[in-house]
Amino acid sequence: GESVGLHLPTLSVQEGDNSIINCAYSNSASDYFIWYKQESGKGPQFIIDIRSNMDKRQGQRVTVLLNKTVKHLSLQIAATQPGDSAVYFCAEIFSGSARQLTFGSGTQLTVLP
C-alpha cells in the first residue's frame, strides 16, 4: 500500500508487506528532517533522520527518501509488522530556529494480520 501524502491520513497494509508513508514539508530552508512514530497515548519516538545534503538514508527495516525539489519526504518500512501500527509524523528543522521541530499532520498506519 502507498500513502499519497497528508491528504490520506490512514494507511492499511498486510503484515509482511512494505509500507510507504509520504510527507510534504513546508520550509525550503529546512535542513534536517526526522520521522517520528507515535503509539497511542505515548510521546513521539525517533525513527530515522536525514540531512538536507542527502537524498536517502537507511536504517533497520526503514528507509527515508528526501526530494528537496518538490519538498517531499517518504518513509519506507520493509516487512511491516503488527508493532509498526502507529501514527507516523515527519518533522522538519531549520537549524537557524530555536523552535527545532515543525511536525506534519501524521499518517495512521494499521498493519493487518
Added chain:
Amino acid sequence: EPEVTQTPSHQVTQMGQEVILRCVPISNHLYFYWYRQILGQKVEFLVSFYNNEISEKSEIFDDQFSVERPDGSNFTLKIRSTKLEDSAMYFCASSEGRATAKNTGELFFGEGSRLTVL
C-alpha cells in the same frame, strides 16, 4: 536508558483554574521544549528554553502560559487560567544541543501529560 519524565500523566481541571505540568528532562541536556497535541491533530510547538530563558515561542504561547526551571532538574509549564481549548496532550522534550551541521539536535520526548479542562 535516560528518558524524559512528565507528571501528572492526566489532570482534570475546571475552566479558569491554574495548572502546572512538570517535566524532568534528560540530565545532560541543555535545551528544553513544550509541545502540545490536541486530540487527533498534529504536534504543535509551544516554547523552547535554553540558558534559563525562552529562546522562541509560538503564537499559541500567550500571556496565560509561562515556563520555569525552578531547580536543576525540573522544567515546568504553567497555564494561569485554563480554557476549554487548552485541553490537549502536553509533551515535554529535551535535547543535548541544537541541530547544526555537526549535531543532529535530536529531541527526546516524554510520555505526555493529558490535560482535560471542564
